[in-house]
Amino acid sequence: MSLDKKQFLDAYRTMRTIRDFEYRVSDEFGKGNIPGFLHLYAGQEAIASGMCAHLTDDDYIMSTHRGHGHCIAKGGDVGEMMKEIMGKEGGSCAGKGGSMHIAAIEKGMLGANAIVGGGPPLIVGAALANKTLGTDRVAVSFTGDGGSNQGTTFEAMNLAVVLKLPAIFMFENNGYGEGTAADYSVGSKDIAGRAAAFGMPALKVDGADIFAVYDACKEAVEHCRAGKGPITVEASITRFRGHFEGDAQAYREKGEVKRLMEDMDCLKIARANAIKKKLATKAQLDKIDKEVAEYIAESAEAGLAAPQPSVSELMTDIYSSEY
Amino acid sequence: MPIKTYRQAINEAMAMEMRRDSTVIVIGEDVAGGAGCSGDRDAYGGVMGVTKGLFPEFGEARVIDTPITESAIMGAAAGSAQAGLRPIAELMFMDFLGVCFDQIYNQAAKFRYMFGGKAECPMVVRTMAGAGLRGGAQHSQNLTQMVTMVPGLKVVCPTNAYDAKGLLIQAIRDNDCVIFVEDKFLYETSCEVPDEDYTIPFGEANFLREGSDVTIVGISNTVNKAVAVADRLAAEGISCDVIDPRTTSPLDEDAIIESVETTGRLVVVDEMTPRCGLAADISSIVAEKAFGALRAPIKKVTAVHSPIPFAPDLEDAWMPQEADIEAAVREVMGYK
Ligand SMILES: Cc1ncc(C[n+]2csc(CCOP(=O)(O)OP(=O)(O)O)c2C)c(N)n1
Numbered sequence: 001m002s003l004d005k006k007q008f009l010d011a012y013r014t015m016r017t018i019r020d021f022e023y024r025v026s027d028e029f030g031k032g033n034i035p036g037f038l039h040l041y042a043g044q045e046a047i048a049s050g051m052c053a054h055l056t057d058d059d060y061i062m063s064t065h066r067g068h069g070h071c072i073a074k075g076g077d078v079g080e081m082m083k084e085i086m087g088k089e090g091g092s093c094a095g096k097g098g099s100m101h102i103a104a105i106e107k108g109m110l111g112a113n114a115i116v117g118g119g120p121p122l123i124v125g126a127a128l129a130n131k132t133l134g135t136d137r138v139a140v141s142f143t144g145d146g147g148s149n150q151g152t153t154f155e156a157m158n159l160a161v162v163l164k165l166p167a168i169f170m171f172e173n174n175g176y177g178e179g180t181a182a183d184y185s186v187g188s189k190d191i192a193g194r195a196a197a198f199g200m201p202a203l204k205v206d207g208a209d210i211f212a213v214y215d216a217c218k219e220a221v222e223h224c225r226a227g228k229g230p231i232t233v234e235a236s237i238t239r240f241r242g243h244f245e246g247d248a249q250a251y252r253e254k255g256e257v258k259r260l261m262e263d264m265d266c267l268k269i270a271r272a273n274a275i276k277k278k279l280a281t282k283a284q285l286d287k288i289d290k291e292v293a294e295y296i297a298e299s300a301e302a303g304l305a306a307p308q309p310s311v312s313e314l315m316t317d318i319y320s321s322e323y
Numbered sequence: 324m325p326i327k328t329y330r331q332a333i334n335e336a337m338a339m340e341m342r343r344d345s346t347v348i349v350i351g352e353d354v355a356g357g358a359g360c361s362g363d364r365d366a367y368g369g370v371m372g373v374t375k376g377l378f379p380e381f382g383e384a385r386v387i388d389t390p391i392t393e394s395a396i397m398g399a400a401a402g403s404a405q406a407g408l409r410p411i412a413e414l415m416f417m418d419f420l421g422v423c424f425d426q427i428y429n430q431a432a433k434f435r436y437m438f439g440g441k442a443e444c445p446m447v448v449r450t451m452a453g454a455g456l457r458g459g460a461q462h463s464q465n466l467t468q469m470v471t472m473v474p475g476l477k478v479v480c481p482t483n484a485y486d487a488k489g490l491l492i493q494a495i496r497d498n499d500c501v502i503f504v505e506d507k508f509l510y511e512t513s514c515e516v517p518d519e520d521y522t523i524p525f526g527e528a529n530f531l532r533e534g535s536d537v538t539i540v541g542i543s544n545t546v547n548k549a550v551a552v553a554d555r556l557a558a559e560g561i562s563c564d565v566i567d568p569r570t571t572s573p574l575d576e577d578a579i580i581e582s583v584e585t586t587g588r589l590v591v592v593d594e595m596t597p598r599c600g601l602a603a604d605i606s607s608i609v610a611e612k613a614f615g616a617l618r619a620p621i622k623k624v625t626a627v628h629s630p631i632p633f634a635p636d637l638e639d640a641w642m643p644q645e646a647d648i649e650a651a652v653r654e655v656m657g658y659k
Contacts, residue, residue, distance in 0.1 A: 035635050036457030087457070087634035098459045098633030114461040115419065116391045149390035152422070176360070177391050178352065179367040184359025185390035251357035251366035308636045318629045 002211045003053075008270075008279045011053050011210055013288050015045035015267055018069040020296040021078060022241075025068070025085055025099075029245050033304060035087050036098050041069030043240030046266035047172050048073035050213030051140060051233075054221040060108045060126040060139040062119040067102045067112025070142050076104030078295065082303035094317070095309040116177075117150025119143060120169065124156045127165035127230070138224040140168040146177020148191045154198075157230070161199045166224035169195060169232040170217075172207060174239040179251040195232030207235030208266045211273060238264045324515035330373050332484035332516045333449075333505065336491035337374065337411060339520050341381050344409060347495060349374055350387040351396055351413030351449075358388035370415055371451065371510055393423035397448065401431035401500070404446040409495060417452040417504060418464045431500040432475030445498045447491070453506045453544060453594060454642050460630040463638075465543060465593075468600045470502045471571040477501045477525055478572040482546045484514050486569060489523035496522065506544045526573035530582075534562030537652050538582040538589045541567060542601050545592040545624075545643055552648045561656060571601055579605060580613045587618035588655040592648055597625040619658035622651040 003011060022042040029038050041048070044066075052073035055061065063070040071081060076092065084091030085099045093101055100114040110126060113119045123141035130137040147153055148171050160167040171191045175182050188194045192202035201223065205216040213235060220231045238260040242249045249257065274280040327335070341347045355378035356367020368375020378386040389396050393414060400412035414420065420427070427448065434442040452465035471478045477499050481487035487505070494501040531546065532553045541549040546567040553563035564582045568575050583589050589609055591602040602623040609621060624643045632638055 036459060036633060037462070093633075095634035095637065096460075096630075096632045098457065100459050100461070101633070114459060115422065117422065146391040149392050150422070151392065151394050178370070179356035179360065180353055180388055180390070181357075181359030184388070187390075249366075250363040251360040253361040256361065308634050311636055311640045314632060314637050314640050315627060315629055 002215050003279065005279050007053060008274055009284065009288065011049045011214065012270055012274070012280070012285065013292065014049040014052070014073050015210065015270065016289055016292045017078065017296070018045045018048065018072050019267060020292050021068060021072060021081070024296050024300050026241070026245055028086070028300065028304070034085055034099070036100070038099050038245040039066040039243065040241045040245065041066050043261070043264070043266070044172055044174060044207065044237045045069055046210040046213050046270065047170070047207045047235045047237060048142070050210050051170055051217040053214060054217050055108070055138070055140070057107050058135070059137050060110050060123070060130070062110050062123045062126070062141050063112040064116070064119060064142060064144060064147060065100045065112060065114045066144070068099070071102045071104050071109050071112070074104055074109040075107040076102070076109055079299040079302055082299045083306050086303045086306070087308060088303060088306035089309045090306055094313065096317070116144070116147045117152035119147070120153045120156035123167055124160050124165060127160060127167035128163060130166050136225045138166045138168060138221055140170055142170050142172060144177060145171065145173040145175070145182035145186055145191065146180070148194070149185055157195060157198045157200070157232070160230035164229040166227070167230040168220050168224060169230065171232065171234045172237055173234055174237050176239060176243065178243045190234070192232055192234040200230045200232055202232040202234065204234045204236070207237030208264045208269055209273070210266060210270045324517055326513050327484050327516040328511055328513040329481070329484040329487050329505070330371065330510040332488040333373050333491055334376065336488045336495070338377060338380065340492055340495040341377065341385065346407060347409045347411065348385045348387060348403070349377055349411045349413065350389060350400060352389055352391055352415055354413050355383070355386050355388050369413055371507065373505070373510070374413065393419050394426050397423040397426035398430065400446045400448070401426060401434070401444055404431070404444045405434060405442055409445045411447045411449055411495065414448055414450040416462050417450045417466050418461050420450070420466050420469065427470070427500070428473045428476070432473050435499070436475060443498050444500045447494045447501045447503050449503045449505065451505045451507045453508050454626070454631050454638060455508055457633060457635060457638060459633045463631040465504070465595050467504050467542065467571055468595050471601060471604070475500065476572060477570065478504065479525065479570050480504045480506070480543045481569065482506070482509070482543060482567050483512065484516050486523060486529065488516055489521050490569065492520055493522040493525060497525070504543065508544050523569065525570045526575050527569065528575035528578035529567040529569055530564065530578070531567055532563055532565040534564045534586070536562050536586055536588065537655055538564045538566060538579065538586045539648065539652065540579055540589070540591045540605055541565070542571065542593040545594050548643070548645045549592055549648055552645050552652065556649065556652060561652065563652065574605070576608055576612070579609060583609050583613045584616040587616055589617070589621045590624060590648065590651045590655060591621065592624040592643055594626055594643055596628050597623060598628060600625060619655040622655050624648050624651045
């Protein structure tokens with residue numbers, strides 16, 4: 001049986017937190033308060049939330065350049081994340097990483113990665129540690145459809161199978177890698193089928209439906225915890241924003257994004273389903289929305305008020321010892 | 324003469340060579356952008372729009388959007404170069420070199436030599452380097468030093484639009500693997516660029532300023548910073564030779580040595596980490612070959628030995644700035 005009341009409300013809060021966080025950083029980016037490149041997760045919230053609902057702080061995840069949602073879902077401190085994205089002191093990576101390197105190491109979120117295909121080999125390593133140390137921890141890599149085509153990803157999947165590691169390859173197929181369609185770039189048309197060819201089970205799920213994602217991820221995590229080796233989940237989803245903030249998205253049909261935001265909004269779908277299933281009332285959900293909005297606003301204000309790291313920090317943390 | 328941006332100059336060089344020679348192709352991620360999408364098929368033209376317009380003119384057989392798959396892109400370019408094409412492969416950010424380096428330094432760079440001069444690799448890898456855009460540690464590096472040290476590769480670092488066009492046409496016509504390193508800060512800069520085709524030979528430095536007190540050698544955008552410093556110092560009576568080698572491999576050692584023989588002082592600037600870098604390399608060449616002419620220790624101005632930080636203040640402190648170049652010139656001038 002899928003999500004009970006409490007589990008649903010928790011997952012919904014996570015999804016809402018991600019959505020509000022992303023819209024706020026988008027606003028701040030527009031106002032010039034966020035340096036660098038910004039890739040938002042808006043629209044894909046059900047996937048990170050549905051997966052991380054099954055994980056504890058002892059389990060590991062690794063993310064991509066689109067990492068804010070994964071970090072929040074794994075329990076990352078939103079205030080620290082805001083500061084990090086703004087390049088401020090007190091940020092989760094001391095202002096040295098920024099959006100593309102968001103992390104919450106203490107929560108098992110081992111880092112966002114700006115190299116497409118950089119994460120899967122690393123997650124195999126985390127899974128190897130989990131197995132070698134005799135734990136039942138699992139390790140999850142989040143990868144896009146684009147990243148599914150990298151050689152590094154293929155090598156990682158094969159090694160995980162060979163070593164029978166507790167690794168979950170979660171592919172978020174949002175239809176695009178920058179401005180190129182997955183229909184074009186994924187030659188096999190089906191990432192799950194490819195994973196199966198490596199010799200592991202592979203599930204496909206509607207990534208806009210938190211209930212479906214939750215169930216598929218439950219199966220995946222149980223599979224790994226039981227020592228049955230790696231598993232793949234391919235979740236189909238849509239990306240609400242451009243590849244990065246500022247992307248004119250000329251490669252998308254006019255009206256496509258608007259239509260998808262109406263029909264495929266995982267938050268809207270979650271609300272409707274939950275009310276229908278009597279898991280939550282409208283009032284309960286509205287209350288969560290309000291609390292989240294306040295929380296995000298406070299975090300953003302604190303981020304804006306914080307200073308940049310002192311220039312004396314430039315040469316710290318390069319090595320673990322005196323150089 | 325018409326004024327064109329660095330971006331336009333590079334685009335024009337590719338278009339002209341593609342018109343002239345039907346074996347020239349462009350291959351890379353989003354070089355058109357929009358493959359398989361229902362909107363504009365030429366939506367991106369590369370992340371920085373440098374290849375825009377090539378797809379409508381030359382079509383999908385010659386402007387090839389690939390999946391995200393750098394090893395395959397570089398391998399396909401090198402293999403097709405061996406088999407009759409002249410590919411221009413785009414490596415979106417130079418930071419991604421690590422993903423595909425084997426195909427470049429063990430494969431493309433070595434065909435001709437390993438196979439006794441019987442194989443060829445007429446390919447160009449266009450890539451983009453440089454810090455200052457707050458891209459973080461994996462999107463801001465200039466790794467020119469890594470490719471310069473590989474025998475078999477030629478390495479080009481254009482610092483203005485005029486050079487970019489002439490050097491890229493030269494690169495496309497060259498029969499070796501050429502790494503063409505664009506500085507992402509320069510795309511919007513412009514200068515006079517002829518409409519006709521022209522080439523700039525490799526290994527011939529450009530003297531941007533002529534002076535008698537200090538030689539300043541810069542690589543990539545640091546050359547432009549050096550020029551600004553030289554112009555300011557000229558008002559005080561300090562006269563600098565500013566040299567842009569334009570290609571780091573081959574390197575115009577003679578131009579640098581001749582200059583140091585008249586000035587007796589050398590400041591070398593690059594935006595890379597200091598160890599085993601181009602500034603170190605050029606310094607060592609001068610120390611070895613023009614030691615007798617030196618009146619002061621050589622001064623290197625580079626980034627610091629750390630990954631590139633994200634926070635703006637830290638990144639600015641990381642990068643060599645005009646003030647650092649100026650301080651270095653004053654230091655060598657003040658040496659007793
Ligand atoms: C090795 C490498 N190649 C290219 C890029 C540039 N790049 C960043 S994100 C991206 C698209 C990734 O697409 P996908 O994996 O589908 O993830 P999504 O953006 O859809 O979340 C590309 C090409 C990169 N960062 N690293």
